[in-house]
Amino acid sequence: xxxxxxxxxxxxxxxxxxxxxxxxxxxxxxxxxxxxxxxxxxxxxxxxxxxxxxxxxxxxxxxxxxxxxxxxxxxxxxxxxxxxxxxxxxxxxxxxxxxxxxxxxxxxxxxxxxxxxxxxxxxxxxxxxxxxxxxxxxxxxxxxxxxxxxxxxxxxxxxxxxxxxxxxxxxxxxxxxxxxxxxxxxxxxxxxxxxxxxxxxxxxxxxxxxxxxxxxxxxxxxxxxxxxxxxxxxxxxxxxxxxxxxxxxxxxxxxxxxxxxxxxxxxxxxxxxxxxxxxxxxxxxxxxxxxxxxxxxxxxxxxxxxxxxxxxxxxxxxxxxxxxxxxxxxxxxxxxxxxxxxxxxxxxxxxxxxxxxxxxxxxxxxxxxxxxxxxxxxxxxxxxxxxxxxxxxxxxxxxxxxxxxxxxxxxxxxxxxxxxxxxxxxxxxxxxxxxxxxxxxxxxxxxxxxxxxxxxxxxxxxxxxxxxxxxx
Amino acid sequence: xxxxxxxxxxxxxxxxxxxxxxxxxxxxxxxxxxxxxxxxxxxxxxxxxxxxxxxxxxxxxxxxxxxxxxxxxxxxxxxxxxxxxxxxxxxxxxxxxxxxxxxxxxxxxxxxxxxxxxxxxxxxxxxxxxxxxxxxxxxxxxxxxxxxxxxxxxxxxxxxxxxxxxxxxxxxxxxxxxxxxxxxxxxxxxxxxxxxxxxxxxxxxxxxxxxxxxxxxxxxxxxxxxxxxxxxxxxxxxxxxxxxxxxxxxxxxxxxxxxxxxxxxxxxxxxxxxxxxxxxxxxxxxxxxxxxxxxxxxxxxxxxxxxxxxxxxxxxxxxxxxxxxxxxxxxxxxxxxxxxxxxxxxxxxxxxxxxxxxxxxxxxxx
Numbered sequence: 099x100x101x102x103x104x105x106x107x108x109x110x111x112x113x114x115x116x117x118x119x120x121x122x123x124x125x126x127x128x129x130x131x132x133x134x135x136x137x138x139x140x141x142x143x144x145x146x147x148x149x150x151x152x153x154x155x156x157x158x159x160x161x162x163x164x165x166x167x168x169x170x171x172x173x174x175x176x177x178x179x180x181x182x183x184x185x186x187x188x189x190x191x192x193x194x195x196x197x198x199x200x201x202x203x204x205x206x207x208x209x210x211x212x213x214x215x216x217x218x219x220x221x222x223x224x225x226x227x228x229x230x231x232x233x234x235x236x237x238x239x240x241x242x243x244x245x246x247x248x249x250x251x252x253x254x255x256x257x258x259x260x261x262x263x264x265x266x267x268x269x270x271x272x273x274x275x276x277x278x279x280x281x282x283x284x285x286x287x288x289x290x291x292x293x294x295x296x297x298x299x300x301x302x303x304x305x306x307x308x309x310x311x312x313x314x315x316x317x318x319x320x321x322x323x324x325x326x327x328x329x330x331x332x333x334x335x336x337x338x339x340x341x342x343x344x345x346x347x348x349x350x351x352x353x354x355x356x357x358x359x360x361x362x363x364x365x366x367x368x369x370x371x372x373x374x375x376x377x378x379x380x381x382x383x384x385x386x387x388x389x390x391x392x393x394x395x396x397x398x399x400x401x402x403x404x405x406x407x408x409x410x411x412x413x414x415x416x417x418x419x420x421x422x423x424x425x426x427x428x429x430x431x432x433x434x435x436x437x438x439x440x441x442x443x444x445x446x447x448x449x450x451x452x453x454x455x456x457x458x459x460x461x462x463x464x465x466x467x468x469x470x471x472x473x474x475x476x477x478x479x480x481x482x483x484x485x486x487x488x489x490x491x492x493x494x495x496x497x498x499x500x501x502x503x504x505x506x507x508x509x510x511x512x513x514x515x516x517x518x519x520x521x522x523x524x525x526x527x528x529x530x531x532x533x534x535x536x537x538x539x540x541x542x543x544x545x546x547x548x549x550x551x552x553x554x555x556x557x558x559x560x561x562x563x564x565x566x567x568x569x570x
Numbered sequence: 571x572x573x574x575x576x577x578x579x580x581x582x583x584x585x586x587x588x589x590x591x592x593x594x595x596x597x598x599x600x601x602x603x604x605x606x607x608x609x610x611x612x613x614x615x616x617x618x619x620x621x622x623x624x625x626x627x628x629x630x631x632x633x634x635x636x637x638x639x640x641x642x643x644x645x646x647x648x649x650x651x652x653x654x655x656x657x658x659x660x661x662x663x664x665x666x667x668x669x670x671x672x673x674x675x676x677x678x679x680x681x682x683x684x685x686x687x688x689x690x691x692x693x694x695x696x697x698x699x700x701x702x703x704x705x706x707x708x709x710x711x712x713x714x715x716x717x718x719x720x721x722x723x724x725x726x727x728x729x730x731x732x733x734x735x736x737x738x739x740x741x742x743x744x745x746x747x748x749x750x751x752x753x754x755x756x757x758x759x760x761x762x763x764x765x766x767x768x769x770x771x772x773x774x775x776x777x778x779x780x781x782x783x784x785x786x787x788x789x790x791x792x793x794x795x796x797x798x799x800x801x802x803x804x805x806x807x808x809x810x811x812x813x814x815x816x817x818x819x820x821x822x823x824x825x826x827x828x829x830x831x832x833x834x835x836x837x838x839x840x841x842x843x844x845x846x847x848x849x850x851x852x853x854x855x856x857x858x859x860x861x862x863x864x865x866x867x868x869x870x871x872x873x874x875x876x877x878x879x880x881x882x883x884x885x886x887x888x889x890x891x892x893x894x895x896x897x898x899x900x901x902x903x904x905x906x907x908x909x910x911x912x913x914x915x916x917x918x919x920x921x922x923x924x925x926x927x928x929x930x931x932x933x934x935x936x
Contacts, residue, residue, distance in 0.1 A: 104644055105636050108611040112604050142629035283593045289600035317687045499683045499732035503662040536589045547599050555650035
């Protein structure tokens with residue numbers, strides 16, 4: 099069940115909120131668990147065992163780790179993390195591994211290995227990451243293990259972040275499961291964020307989506323085709339994913355929770371290093387704390403630091419999906435991160451004006467997004483060939499009839515929002531913030547309300563459009 | 571340091587200049603919209619109609635309920651389609667996905683613009699299947715004639731705003747040549763229709779289909795080709811007349827949901843009436859054999875929307891009654907597959923089968 103759907107908005111959400119606010123506080127974790135499992139089961143009921151199993155394993159292993167001492171602690175952590183990674187590996191990477199292996203086999207003239215493809219459970223990457231972070235935090239003694247299985251299960255399954263993040267640490271929410279404030283202003287804030295995210299997703303990302311599909315579907319995209327597609331996807335992904343994050347943050351606030359921010363104007367970054375401090379911040383934070391530091395971080399010398407940076411991003415890329423495109427995308431970002439660090443250490447990184455560094459960083463980001471979006475490495479390189487003009491310059495006639503003025507106007511509005519919002523000093527999603535000047539905040543909110551209704555009507559007028567990050 | 575989504579709330583609460591309307595309005599608005607929407611949704615017929623025979627464990631039931639029952643059943647669905655379709659047409663001159671707006675009130679189906687890297691394979695597959703059908707019919711002594719109807723966008727290219735992709739330019743002639751080389755008569759309907767454009771519109775402005783005149787022109791071209799195969803045609807005579815002119819909104823107007831008068835004007839049409847004037851037709855116990863069978867798509871199928879009566883025009887042009895085995899909404903391949911296995915074919919073995927295949931379906935997989 100996606101947030102931008104009739105079934106969520108008009109069946110799930112009202113029932114959930116009414117019961118939630120009618121129940122006494124001590125029963126609300128139970129209701130969150132029931133609601134979240136119901137939302138998950140709407141996709142398929144038969145994978146609920148996996149979510150419940152990961153939860154139970156993390157809960158009991160954490161208790162065992164906390165009770166153990168010495169080498170036993172590390173053994174238990176290793177077993178628990180390995181089990182989680184095995185689940186992730188089996189469901190997410192087995193198809194990819196076997197197909198790559200079969201490609202090698204057939205290349206060598208052998209018969210391919212027979213294999214029935216496995217279904218990827220939605221949200222798997224997210225709840226596995228939540229479980230691993232909890233286990234590592236207990237091992238590192240950054241927090242005591244919880245003895246409240248209900249709260250912990252509700253945290254893992256909490257529906258605002260279950261399917262597509264943000265990636266959260268249990269300790270960020272542990273206290274909130276024991277105590278939350280419910281004030282009208284907080285609910286209003288949540289409503290504003292939810293409506294903003296909904297409008298971003300439906301009015302902007304979904305409007306641009308057909309253009310992205312059309313451009314990336316071109317056999318020999320021209321210079322114009324490929325740049326149009328790359329820019330369209332750059333905007334679609336931002337408004338789709340940040341829209342989802344806004345909705346998640348908003349729903350959490352409506353339930354009394356505080357979620358961390360996930361975006362902070364990433365497209366005004368002046369380096370790729372800064373980009374990763376602003377884009378999908380919860381994932382960057384997770385990768386830094388549990389992967390980069392786990393690999394040794396910058397404690398093992400200069401060369402290892404570069405290798406660790408690159409490796410973290412390669413694995414982060416692979417986390418997004420079992421495809422060589424994601425590995426190359428991660429390699430691209432990891433390589434640039436290592437290079438930037440090297441340049442900084444060698445004092446080759448000179449302060450440059452924003453008009454140079456922001457477009458420069460965006461160029462690197464856009465080139466990366468092409469690989470991220472493409473169905474295969476070959477498709478990505480078809481786009482790259484187009485981007486340097488090897489397939490001609492002008493708009494292809496196979497694309498021309500599909501380019502709609504409404505899509506181009508929406509792209510323009512999206513670009514303006516991306517670059518004007520930071521000037522206000524506020525997030526795009528934060529239109530209701532009263533840190534804005536009062537008149538502007540009221541005007542923004544008054545604009546948002548009819549836009550939300552328009553977005554609902556657009557949702558009903560269009561076909562089903564899942565969030566891009568659901569595939570991860 | 572982790573930045574939380576509501577770190578600014580505290581300062582907001584302490585901010586005396588903050589407008590108090592923001593404390594309650596968004597919450598009230600969202601709850602109001604969701605509440606009213608929920609009340610309308612749960613009382614709608616769609617929400618109270620549930621799928622039968624779908625598996626709950628694998629999510630089939632839920633997916634079907636959402637996609638086939640709830641979403642199309644919410645009471646604001648039609649209003650939403652009309653609102654957004656109307657906005658896009660008025661502001662940008664765009665039709666909803668599925669149609670392309672041309673000049674002077676012409677609408678075209680987007681099927682005539684679509685291309686894919688698999689097109690060549692699909693088209694080659696169609697050629698191979700048509701040859702197979704020819705061979706299958708030949709076993710019973712029947713001959714195949716293909717009526718390859720040119721795309722509306724090809725025939726009325728001057729009324730397009732967006733150019734049809736260049737890779738489709740040779741499609742009509744190339745496909746016809748493939749069939750002609752295989753010995754399957756495939757007359758050049760494109761040339762004939764281009765020549766006949768001076769007589770009037772051969773396709774509707776607002777519909778994917780041809781006009782009665784278009785159907786008649788094609789029937790006139792096909793008749794000598796069929797007769798040239800020397801079948802033994804049981805004679806039948808027909809008279810043709812026309813009903814009074816009426817306005818007709820074509821199927822493509824659904825993609826431009828604006829009130830009448832704001833969008834493309836409906837077509838004016840005089841529906842043809844073909845009546846048999848001899849004593850034939852089978853009678854009560856008549857054992858009539860029909861020599862010609864027509865297989866095809868909605869361009870031929872007897873249906874409520876069919877006012878072009880291609881079967882009538884063909885019968886009149888041939889001077890014999892034609893068995894119509896065309897089906898609406900299934901493309902050209904499925905009706906032929908079904909016809910080949912049908913009792914109709916068994917009980918009434920044809921001498922000639924006319925297979926009406928619109929060009930717009932050549933790249934589409936069925």
